[in-house]
Amino acid sequence: MTPSTNHPPPFGKIGVLLVNLGTPEGTSYWPMRRYLAEFLSDRRVIETSPALWLPVLHLMVLSSRPTQKGKDYQAIWNHERDEGPLKTVTRSQTEKLAARLAPLGDRLAFDWAMRYGKPSIAEKILALQAEGCDRLLVAPLYPQYCAATSATVADKTFDALKQMRWQPTLRIAAPFFDRPAYIDALAASLRDQLSQLAFKPDKIVVSWHGIPKDYSEKGDPYFCHCSKTTRLLGESTGLRDKMLMTFQSQFGPKEWLQPYTLATVQGLPAQGARNVVVIAPGFFADCLETLEELGGENRHAFLEAGGENFAVVPCLNDSREAIDVLEDIVRTETAGWI
Numbered sequence: 001m002t003p004s005t006n007h008p009p010p011f012g013k014i015g016v017l018l019v020n021l022g023t024p025e026g027t028s029y030w031p032m033r034r035y036l037a038e039f040l041s042d043r044r045v046i047e048t049s050p051a052l053w054l055p056v057l058h059l060m061v062l063s064s065r066p067t068q069k070g071k072d073y074q075a076i077w078n079h080e081r082d083e084g085p086l087k088t089v090t091r092s093q094t095e096k097l098a099a100r101l102a103p104l105g106d107r108l109a110f111d112w113a114m115r116y117g118k119p120s121i122a123e124k125i126l127a128l129q130a131e132g133c134d135r136l137l138v139a140p141l142y143p144q145y146c147a148a149t150s151a152t153v154a155d156k157t158f159d160a161l162k163q164m165r166w167q168p169t170l171r172i173a174a175p176f177f178d179r180p181a182y183i184d185a186l187a188a189s190l191r192d193q194l195s196q197l198a199f200k201p202d203k204i205v206v207s208w209h210g211i212p213k214d215y216s217e218k219g220d221p222y223f224c225h226c227s228k229t230t231r232l233l234g235e236s237t238g239l240r241d242k243m244l245m246t247f248q249s250q251f252g253p254k255e256w257l258q259p260y261t262l263a264t265v266q267g268l269p270a271q272g273a274r275n276v277v278v279i280a281p282g283f284f285a286d287c288l289e290t291l292e293e294l295g296g297e298n299r300h301a302f303l304e305a306g307g308e309n310f311a312v313v314p315c316l317n318d319s320r321e322a323i324d325v326l327e328d329i330v331r332t333e334t335a336g337w338i
């Protein structure tokens with residue numbers, strides 16, 4: 001058989017694909033429903049047997065949650081681009097990373113994808129391959145490993161590769177919860193935020209997205225990774241004695257990792273802590289959980305409980321420090337390739 005005229009396909013480049021969680025395509029019922037249906041059907045996210053969970057998801061959760069959460073997304077939506085902030089920030093991180101690493105030459109190609117919704121991991125892998133990437137670094141933008149986030153990015157990547165004749169050589173970046181570049185970036189952003197405040201915090205709440213407690217008991221290292229980042233951030237800033245580690249965003253009736261952020265901030269004024277700063281180091285980009293849940297719901301609950309000052313430290317987003325972290329990841333994980 002003679003090879004076709006476009007044979008061989010282009011090759012020789014290295015693709016770097018940054019992946020974050022995903023966000024709905026719009027805030028009205030159907031886009032919200034599609035997003036939540038995809039997210040909450042992922043067995044890495046909800047580990048309950050599908051026979052028990054799917055009827056609850058389709059008959060109960062997906063009838064009310066899309067409208068409720070659509071309102072929350074509306075409050076944080078990037079109306080100019082008509083997209084969730086997670087997309088806006090991830091795109092900008094990718095562009096700034098590409099500019100930062102331009103001196104390494106045009107063998108590197110950068111792109112971004114979302115685990116749920118668009119742009120998908122599969123379409124971006126195919127686009128990178130079409131550009132000539134026969135090596136691929138997938139970097140999940142979760143500093144702390146969790147099966148519900150990091151592993152599901154790997155699963156989706158493997159699913160895409162299963163469909164390919166010429167698979168790129170694959171690396172998946174390691175979690176970076178204790179890498180000095182990441183701790184330095186968090187410490188700089190906390191110090192910078194504190195220096196801009198008109199008050200001194202009595203407590204610094206280090207809030208993490210929660211997971212069901214049994215995921216942790218089954219061996220997920222997430223809790224240990226969060227604990228280590230919290231400790232290193234406390235040591236690096238000298239603020240360890242003021243810090244409280246908490247978990248937010250509970251979903252469903254199960255017990256999740258404790259203490260809960262909302263109950264903690266509600267209880268602080270009664271304990272004499274009326275000035276509070278919250279930092280959420282597990283989120284590499286601002287999103288619903290930081291802008292609305294921490295900056296809206298938790299702030300409101302704290303002030304209602306008698307608190308006076310409440311500030312949320314912005315996520316690293318597309319700051320210079322965030323790009324330092326991404327540069328460190330790419331340089332480390334492509335060792336031997338460039």
Ligand SMILES: C=CC1=C(C)c2cc3[nH]c(cc4nc(cc5[nH]c(cc1n2)c(C)c5CCC(=O)O)C(CCC(=O)O)=C4C)c(C)c3C=C
Binds near residue numbers: 040146148209289
């Ligand atoms: C059982 C459900 C969930 C688990 C487990 C879970 C883990 C988890 N999630 C993040 C990061 C994000 N989650 C976000 C939103 C979000 N999370 C869940 C459920 C679980 N998450 C839901 C249903 C939602 C959607 C909103 C809602 O309906 O409450 C987001 C924000 C996305 C955005 O568009 O802004 C992020 C980011 C981590 C890091 C994590 C485990 C460590």
Ligand SMILES: [Fe+2]
Binds near residue numbers: 209249
């Ligand atoms: Fe979540």
Ligand SMILES: [Fe+2]
Binds near residue numbers: 249288
């Ligand atoms: Fe939430």
